[in-house]
Amino acid sequence: MTVDSTAAARTPRKRTAAKKSAKKSPGVGAPDLVQLLSPEGRRVEDPAHAEYAAFVEDITADELRGLYRDMVLTRRFDAEATSLQRQGELGLWASLLGQEAAQIGSGRATRDDDYVFPTYREHGVAWCRGVDPTNLLGMFRGVNNGGWDPNSNNFHLYTIVIGSQTLHATGYAMGIAKDGADSAVIAYFGDGASSQGDVAESFTFSAVYNAPVVFFCQNNQWAISEPTEKQTRVPLYQRAQGYGFPGVRVDGNDVLACLAVTKWALERARRGEGPTLVEAFTYRMGAHTTSDDPSKYRADEEREAWEAKDPILRLRTYLESETDTDEGFFAELEAESEALGLRVREVVRAMPDPDRMAIFENAYADGHSLVDEERAQFAAYQASFSDAEGGN
Amino acid sequence: MAVQKLPLAKAINESLRLALETDPKVLIMGEDVGKLGGVFRVTDGLQKDFGEDRVIDTPLAESGIVGTAIGLALRGYRPVVEIQFDGFVFPAYDQIVTQLAKMHARALGKIKLPVVVRIPYGGGIGAVEHHSESPEALFAHVAGLKVVSPSNSSDAYWMMQQAIQSDDPVIFFEPKRRYWDKGEVDTEAIPGPLHGARTLREGTDLTLVAYGPMVKVCLEVAAAAQEEGKSLEVLDLRSMSPIDFDAVQKSVEKTRRLVVVHEAPVFLGTGAEIAARITERCFYHLEAPVLRVGGYHVPYPPARLEDEYLPGLDRVLDAVDRSLAY
Numbered sequence: 001m002t003v004d005s006t007a008a009a010r011t012p013r014k015r016t017a018a019k020k021s022a023k024k025s026p027g028v029g030a031p032d033l034v035q036l037l038s039p040e041g042r043r044v045e046d047p048a049h050a051e052y053a054a055f056v057e058d059i060t061a062d063e064l065r066g067l068y069r070d071m072v073l074t075r076r077f078d079a080e081a082t083s084l085q086r087q088g089e090l091g092l093w094a095s096l097l098g099q100e101a102a103q104i105g106s107g108r109a110t111r112d113d114d115y116v117f118p119t120y121r122e123h124g125v126a127w128c129r130g131v132d133p134t135n136l137l138g139m140f141r142g143v144n145n146g147g148w149d150p151n152s153n154n155f156h157l158y159t160i161v162i163g164s165q166t167l168h169a170t171g172y173a174m175g176i177a178k179d180g181a182d183s184a185v186i187a188y189f190g191d192g193a194s195s196q197g198d199v200a201e202s203f204t205f206s207a208v209y210n211a212p213v214v215f216f217c218q219n220n221q222w223a224i225s226e227p228t229e230k231q232t233r234v235p236l237y238q239r240a241q242g243y244g245f246p247g248v249r250v251d252g253n254d255v256l257a258c259l260a261v262t263k264w265a266l267e268r269a270r271r272g273e274g275p276t277l278v279e280a281f282t283y284r285m286g287a288h289t290t291s292d293d294p295s296k297y298r299a300d301e302e303r304e305a306w307e308a309k310d311p312i313l314r315l316r317t318y319l320e321s322e323t324d325t326d327e328g329f330f331a332e333l334e335a336e337s338e339a340l341g342l343r344v345r346e347v348v349r350a351m352p353d354p355d356r357m358a359i360f361e362n363a364y365a366d367g368h369s370l371v372d373e374e375r376a377q378f379a380a381y382q383a384s385f386s387d388a389e390g391g392n
Numbered sequence: 393m394a395v396q397k398l399p400l401a402k403a404i405n406e407s408l409r410l411a412l413e414t415d416p417k418v419l420i421m422g423e424d425v426g427k428l429g430g431v432f433r434v435t436d437g438l439q440k441d442f443g444e445d446r447v448i449d450t451p452l453a454e455s456g457i458v459g460t461a462i463g464l465a466l467r468g469y470r471p472v473v474e475i476q477f478d479g480f481v482f483p484a485y486d487q488i489v490t491q492l493a494k495m496h497a498r499a500l501g502k503i504k505l506p507v508v509v510r511i512p513y514g515g516g517i518g519a520v521e522h523h524s525e526s527p528e529a530l531f532a533h534v535a536g537l538k539v540v541s542p543s544n545s546s547d548a549y550w551m552m553q554q555a556i557q558s559d560d561p562v563i564f565f566e567p568k569r570r571y572w573d574k575g576e577v578d579t580e581a582i583p584g585p586l587h588g589a590r591t592l593r594e595g596t597d598l599t600l601v602a603y604g605p606m607v608k609v610c611l612e613v614a615a616a617a618q619e620e621g622k623s624l625e626v627l628d629l630r631s632m633s634p635i636d637f638d639a640v641q642k643s644v645e646k647t648r649r650l651v652v653v654h655e656a657p658v659f660l661g662t663g664a665e666i667a668a669r670i671t672e673r674c675f676y677h678l679e680a681p682v683l684r685v686g687g688y689h690v691p692y693p694p695a696r697l698e699d700e701y702l703p704g705l706d707r708v709l710d711a712v713d714r715s716l717a718y
Contacts, residue, residue: 145494149502156466157498161490167456168491171463178445179467198487201456208451362501363535365559369587369634371535 032237033281034261035251039309041317052248055263056256061323067108067255068319069333071100071312074124076337077133080344081123081140085290089348090140094121098253098285101311102218104128105258106186106280109266113154113183115176117169120158121218122188129155133340134347143354163189163196166215170202173211173269184212184269186262192223194239195231203243203275212269214262215240215277218252220284225297237279245275252282253311283309356382394580401434401571403545404510406579407552408435408472412442415470418556420447421457422474422510431476432512432571454484461507462491470506470556478513478565479522485530492561493536504559508552513541514605514655515702516569518695525692526604526656531563532633532665539633540586541565543607545575547590547630550583558586565632567605587631589639595625598649598715601640601666603629606653606703613708624712632662640666641673648679649715653703658686680718683711 034049036056045053078096085093096103099121107128110116118125126136130153138147139158146157159165169187176183193199194217206213217236221228228236240247246268250261258280265276283306287294294303319325360375398406411418420435420442426449429436439447450457454475461471475481481488488509495505515524532539538560542548548566555562584590592607593614602610607628614624625643629635644650650670652663663684670682685703693701 144500145498146500150466150499151502157495159491161486164459164487164491167459167487168463168466170456171460171465172467173463174460175464175467175469178469197453197483198455198459201451201453201459204451204453205456205460362497362499364538365496365501365504368538368560369636371634 032235033249033251034257035254036256036260037254037314037318039253039314041314041321043318043322052257052260052264055260055267059256061319061325064256064315064319064323065325065329067104067259068312068315069336070104070108070124070127071255071315072333072337073340074100074104074127075312076341077127077344078123080341081137082286082290084137084345084348085140090137090290091142092140092289092291094289095284095286096121096123098283098306098311099218099220100124101255101315102216102252102258102280102282105255106216106262106278109259109262110186111183111266113181114266115154115156115169115172115183115185117156117165117172117185117187118158119162119165119188119190119193120160121190122158125188126155129153131155134344137344137348138351141348141351143351163193163198163202165189166193166199166202167205169213170206170209170211173206173213173275174209176212177209177272182270184214184266186214186216186266188216188218190223191217191219191221191228191231191236192226193217194236203239203245203277206275207243207245210272210274212272213275214265214269215275216262217277217279218282219279220252220282222284222288222294222298224288224292225294235279237277240277245277247277247279249279249281252280253306253309253314255311255315395576395578397574398545398549398577399572399574400542400545400548400567401432403549403575403577404434404552404566405436405438406577407549408438409441410579411472411553411556412438412446415556417469418446419464419469419471420474421450421461421471422448423450423452423457423476425449425474430474432568434510434512434566434571435474454480454482455487458484458487458492458507458509462487462495462505465505465507466503470508472508472510472556474510476512477519477523478511478525478527481509481511481527484509488531488537488561488563489534493534496560497536505561506556506559507561508555508564509561510564510566512568512571513565514567514569515692515698516605518698520695521692524695524698526565526654526687528563528565528632529656529661532662537561537563537633538587538631539563539565540631541567541604542630543567543570543602543604543628545573546577546581547628549577549579550581551586551630554583554586565604569605570608573608587634587636589630589636590628591625591639591643592628593624593626595623595647597623597647598651598712599625599627599640599643599647600651600653600708600712601627601629602653603632603662604654606655609703609705609708610653612705613712616705616709617712622712622716629662635662635666635669637666637669637673640670644670644674645677648677650678650682651685651708651711651715652682653685653708653711654687655702656687657689658684659689661686680715683715685711
């Protein structure tokens with residue numbers, strides 16, 4: 001990679017500029033923010049972050065195009081799901097718009113034998129883990145509460161209760177350590193979840209047992225209508241210090257930095273050095289979910305400011321200016337995006353309602369006499385209608 | 393020797409020891425379960441023999457204990473976690489109800505959650521606030537959980553084995569005021585089903601149904617009633633989810649009268665469910681309404697008043713008399 005001296009020279013100025021806003025909300029441009037690709041699409045070389053940068057030092061143009069493709073397709077999928085909700089095909093959708101770099105960067109940092117515990121917005125991470133995106137839509141359409149086998153891709157089911165999964169991740173990581181395996185766990189959560197007791201407890205447990213887990217907090221600035229200032233008085237990544245493990249703040253709109261820092265943290269975990277908290281400083285460009293109306297609590301200017309830091313645009317600029325990526329790549333990707341959107345639409349519309357007897361399935365692994373009794377009653381009640389029809 | 397006389401707490405200890413020996417995936421977790429052996433010494437000596445990796449002293453965080461146990465179960469372990477006292481389970485209630493109970497269904501059966509949550513419960517030991525409660529109905533109401541409680545050493549031994557082997561999460565309520573009661577344990581016996589009720593005393597005039605700490609009281613009631621010429625049948629329910637309604641029905645069809653006894657508040661409790669179901673099933677057999685004896689709809693009282701709150705011999709006998717008077 002070539003060093004862009006202009007970008008390098010520009011970086012300190014940005015930091016100074018950001019310090020002002022740091023009084024209210026420490027943020028992008030703070031000295032402790034790991035950034036490898038500037039919003040203008042230029043490589044940032046900061047000796048302070050060389051340890052992280054080393055993890056993407058040898059990244060090829062093909063790999064960069066791969067990251068770009070992941071982000072574009074994930075955004076397209078997300079947009080399709082949002083449209084499907086608006087058209088009544090989904091009951092709800094939690095959009096990841098704006099968080100593609102945080103998710104693709106961290107998701108691509110994982111190994112097949114790592115285990116991922118997502119919240120309910122990690123569509124990009126699911127993509128990286130090989131979960132068919134249409135499987136993510138079942139719970140939002142209301143045909144199931146999960147939709148995939150967690151063990152097929154080492155990608156746990158979405159967890160709706162905020163922060164609960166950080167403890168599951170910690171326990172799983174404790175199990176990995178007991179097994180003597182060298183895989184690791186990554187747990188996703190948001191800035192709002194950082195206020196939950198379970199997240200604090202998972203920090204305690206993982207530190208005490210030196211569990212190989214990476215806590216990946218996507219600070220997207222808003223927990224529905226509540227800004228990060230309503231969750232914390234210190235930058236979130238600094239919380240880790242109190243538990244005795246490192247916390248790193250990364251530019252969540254910089255896919256390269258997210259990839260590098262997550263790889264660094266996962267490697268630490270594999271080496272038996274315990275947990276890391278990564279705070280990906282990013283922005284949820286859309287609503288919390290399709291039920292939400294962000295115009296009631298945040299200004300348009302804020303979103304516009306973040307749009308200038310769009311994770312996809314900045315990598316495109318870089319690909320166009322610094323690699324041999326030609327127009328053909330972008331055109332092909334555009335066609336692939338459209339095909340994905342079409343497929344998602346067709347699959348969702350064709351999703352059948354589950355069989356009504358499914359209500360009683362899998363409540364228990366070993367069975368339960370009350371469930372058996374109620375299943376039989378329900379079946380008899382249903383059968384009474386067909387008997388009546390047959391009699392007519 | 394296959395048959396030993398053991399206090400209930402020691403029977404659980406022996407059962408946990410057997411599980412740790414038999415299955416390397418079994419783990420014991422909780423506050424003070426290691427060096428101390430638990431505040432009731434139920435896990436006494438286990439860490440010494442199986443190590444800190446198998447018998448794990450945890451931070452003081454109940455949600456963390458259950459939440460990490462879920463993660464360990466997802467990794468293939470079979471954690472048995474101890475909640476130190478009944479009233480301390482509520483910080484973990486969210487993990488138990490929203491995660492532990494539902495994850496198997498959410499995954500369409502693809503993953504299993506073989507976690508046992510041990511909870512010493514109930515009053516009668518003169519403890520302070522939050523150390524004497526009976527929250528079993530709160531758990532039995534939640535689909536996805538199984539809820540059991542042994543009343544004697546043999547059941548404590550065998551039901552713990554069965555709970556650990558179950559692929560479903562089991563909430564295992566231990567009657568703490570019976571921890572020191574001795575009973576015979578046949579370690580080579582073939583145990584009955586975990587969720588089957590058991591007739592501990594045959595009778596013809598009235599059925600008493602109880603579980604956990606109240607079984608002993610009901611057996612005393614039956615003995616006292618016999619001196620007055622009344623023949624009471626005593627059923628140990630053993631499982632609050634599922635409930636062996638068939639066994640209760642069979643007994644009530646014979647005796648035609650039913651009194652349900654538990655320490656927990658009567659209102660919306662296990663007894664209410666049994667009364668409703670048995671009324672549906674045995675309406676034409678019943679000579680009297682199903683009566684319930686239990687705690688009041690008040691916070692568990694201070695220790696000096698707990699004997700007024702807990703069902704004792706006289707309160708149960710009074711209910712028996714009321715039933716027989718119909």
